[in-house]
Amino acid sequence: MSTWVEKSTSGLNNQGSTVNRLSAENVTLAYDQRVIAEQLSVEIPDNSFTVIVGPNACGKSTLLRALSRMLKPSEGRVLLDGQVIQSMPAKKVARTLGLLPQSSIAPDGITVADLVGRGRYPHQGILRQWSAEDERVVQESMRQTGVAELGDRYVDELSGGQRQRVWIAMALAQQTPLLLLDEPTTFLDIQHQIDVLDLCAELHEEQGRTLVAVLHDLNHAARYATHLIALREGRVVAEGPPKDIVTAGLVEEVFGLRCQVVEDPETGTPLVVPAARRARARAAVGKVAATEAS
Amino acid sequence: MKTTNRAVRTPGGLSVRLDVRAVTVVLLLIVATLVASVVLIGTGDFPIPTADVLRTLVGEGNPGQEFIVTELRLPRVLVGLLAGASLGLGGALFQAISRNPLGSPDVLGLGQGATAGALVVIVLSSGSANQVAAGALVGGLVTGLAIYVLAWKRGVHGYRLVLVGIGVSAIVTAVNGYLLTKSDIVDAARAVVWMTGSLDGRDWDQVWPLFALTAVLVPLVLVNARGLRMMEMGDDVSYALGVRVERVRLLLMVAAVLLTASATAAAGPVSFVALTAPQLARRLTRSPGPNLLPSLCMGAALLVVADWVSQRAFGAEQLPVGVVTGVLGGVYLVWLLVSERRAGRI
Numbered sequence: 001m002s003t004w005v006e007k008s009t010s011g012l013n014n015q016g017s018t019v020n021r022l023s024a025e026n027v028t029l030a031y032d033q034r035v036i037a038e039q040l041s042v043e044i045p046d047n048s049f050t051v052i053v054g055p056n057a058c059g060k061s062t063l064l065r066a067l068s069r070m071l072k073p074s075e076g077r078v079l080l081d082g083q084v085i086q087s088m089p090a091k092k093v094a095r096t097l098g099l100l101p102q103s104s105i106a107p108d109g110i111t112v113a114d115l116v117g118r119g120r121y122p123h124q125g126i127l128r129q130w131s132a133e134d135e136r137v138v139q140e141s142m143r144q145t146g147v148a149e150l151g152d153r154y155v156d157e158l159s160g161g162q163r164q165r166v167w168i169a170m171a172l173a174q175q176t177p178l179l180l181l182d183e184p185t186t187f188l189d190i191q192h193q194i195d196v197l198d199l200c201a202e203l204h205e206e207q208g209r210t211l212v213a214v215l216h217d218l219n220h221a222a223r224y225a226t227h228l229i230a231l232r233e234g235r236v237v238a239e240g241p242p243k244d245i246v247t248a249g250l251v252e253e254v255f256g257l258r259c260q261v262v263e264d265p266e267t268g269t270p271l272v273v274p275a276a277r278r279a280r281a282r283a284a285v286g287k288v289a290a291t292e293a294s
Numbered sequence: 295m296k297t298t299n300r301a302v303r304t305p306g307g308l309s310v311r312l313d314v315r316a317v318t319v320v321l322l323l324i325v326a327t328l329v330a331s332v333v334l335i336g337t338g339d340f341p342i343p344t345a346d347v348l349r350t351l352v353g354e355g356n357p358g359q360e361f362i363v364t365e366l367r368l369p370r371v372l373v374g375l376l377a378g379a380s381l382g383l384g385g386a387l388f389q390a391i392s393r394n395p396l397g398s399p400d401v402l403g404l405g406q407g408a409t410a411g412a413l414v415v416i417v418l419s420s421g422s423a424n425q426v427a428a429g430a431l432v433g434g435l436v437t438g439l440a441i442y443v444l445a446w447k448r449g450v451h452g453y454r455l456v457l458v459g460i461g462v463s464a465i466v467t468a469v470n471g472y473l474l475t476k477s478d479i480v481d482a483a484r485a486v487v488w489m490t491g492s493l494d495g496r497d498w499d500q501v502w503p504l505f506a507l508t509a510v511l512v513p514l515v516l517v518n519a520r521g522l523r524m525m526e527m528g529d530d531v532s533y534a535l536g537v538r539v540e541r542v543r544l545l546l547m548v549a550a551v552l553l554t555a556s557a558t559a560a561a562g563p564v565s566f567v568a569l570t571a572p573q574l575a576r577r578l579t580r581s582p583g584p585n586l587l588p589s590l591c592m593g594a595a596l597l598v599v600a601d602w603v604s605q606r607a608f609g610a611e612q613l614p615v616g617v618v619t620g621v622l623g624g625v626y627l628v629w630l631l632v633s634e635r636r637a638g639r640i
Binding site: 068070090091092093094095098099100101102103104105106107108109110114115118119121122124126127128129130131132134135171174 | 299301303307308309310311393517520523524526527528530531533534535536537538580581582583
């Protein structure tokens with residue numbers, strides 16, 4: 001992989017090779033002087049539903065921002081189809097890789113169809129502002145996310161769950177093979193969280209899109225992800241299919257939480273059950289005693 | 295009136311999407327502006343009937359009327375139209391970039407900055423009208439640059455821009471007060487008239503530079519309008535959609551500062567047009583987006599109508615147009631503050 005020719009212009013023809021379309025190579029990520037991660041390397045397997053998990057401030061959202069070229073690594077590089085992502089034309093990236101950020105503002109008085117239509121921006125130009133294809137893709141995206149009936153409604157009138165579906169529809173209208181989602185379930189109640197995750201799973205399974213999401217809930221991650229990346233303090237602690245890597249030891253290492261891992265009765269995936277308060281307190285006392293003894 | 299978008303496509307693959315309501319608003323505003331302009335040309339110490347004004351404008355009037363129309367009143371109206379259009383567009387750009395109706399040049403202190411530039415010329419060198427205009431232009435540009443530099447920290451954000459602008463505005467106002475106290479009575483009187491914003495005595499010398507600048511800037515702005523429309527959804531979303539956010543923002547801010555400063559240089563700091571025009575336009579079109587063209591037309595219409603009101607209502611002792619826009623705009627600003635407060639946005 002290190003012999004990869006950076007100047008390669010045949011970027012889009014690499015799908016057949018063993019190199020994944022999106023990866024970060026030895027990146028150092030920092031806001032001003034505050035370093036979040038150093039020498040971090042991550043591969044996003046093609047056609048996977050990759051979920052990045054980790055405790056607060058472990059750098060998972062920062063990593064997603066770097067992968068979507070919102071944050072320029074101070075060292076290392078992010079590669080998309082073999083090219084350094086920052087060196088690619090903005091619209092070309094936007095036709096390959098979509099991002100649903102955490103913070104997005106629905107303009108005052110905008111309708112659902114209008115907002116979803118804005119996802120077509122990277123496919124448009126000054127002379128080609130609204131083609132029949134744009135129209136078709138917008139309808140299709142609204143249908144896939146179940147908001148087709150809401151087309152004429154104002155976005156500010158919708159419930160939180162509906163609104164998130166609309167934003168996902170906008171990202172879908174961008175028609176990118178790769179879609180990155182930054183905590184898509186935050187601020188939603190439980191049935192809408194599952195709803196959004198089901199939708200993501202559908203997009204992954206039925207359309208073969210590569211999805212990368214940052215999720216807070218480890219159990220959601222373990223259930224939906226095909227590939228899990230566990231981060232702690234800017235380092236990858238483990239990665240792989242949830243079944244292979246989610247163990248009590250890993251959860252303790254990454255989150256500092258004692259727990260049992262059982263089989264999810266619905267899906268057979270790992271299910272994390274935190275240890276009861278007493279058991280954890282006992283363990284803590286034991287730890288203190290052990291340190292004092294030494 | 296929810297979905298008024300119509301797509302127009304040619305077999306060659308060209309396509310545009312038109313908001314029917316916005317297009318209607320623009321056309322009606324253009325008609326209203328033209329009517330007001332013709333009426334305004336006919337207004338003055340020697341009233342000229344509308345029919346004669348039209349005849350003179352197409353070159354078939356009598357020599358007396360021809361002189362009054364083409365040499366005295368037409369340039370004045372054209373300066374009003376161009377300055378109003380520039381202020382309307384500049385205001386719409388600033389409000390869209392800061393995502394805040396208060397982020398307009400009046401509040402940010404660009405007017406005060408231009409005033410400072412003009413005062414320096416008037417008070418320190420008793421310069422000619424053109425030198426005063428140049429001073430105002432420089433003052434506006436320097437203030438715009440200062441605001442941008444002070445508010446810049448990984449991208450200009452709405453609130454920071456507004457707050458920095460208010461601070462800059464206060465400082466420059468103090469400087470202006472100082473300059474006035476240092477001036478003698480003749481210069482002070484001239485400065486005060488300039489500071490209120492007046493179209494009195496504008497001639498072709500003011501029209502051409504303003505026209506040239508708008509002829510370059512307006513198309514440049516409109517070409518970048520689609521990116522600006524995406525930026526309404528926040529930097530992250532627009533960036534993800536392939537908008538080069540920083541570049542578009544810098545380019546449009548420079549254009550907005552130039553438009554506002556040149557309008558101020560030509561007509562004085564006509565207050566509140568830049569604040570009100572985009573808001574009024576938005577309420578008429580009821581469409582999201584920066585509403586650039588409707589704001590431009592609204593600015594031109596507002597300034598020409600305000601000039602007519604100031605000439606009409608106060609007769610021979612002409613009231614500077616800035617007083618009229620100031621009164622109208624001030625009332626609007628109070629209303630805006632109250633309604634924004636109620637909506638919990640400030």
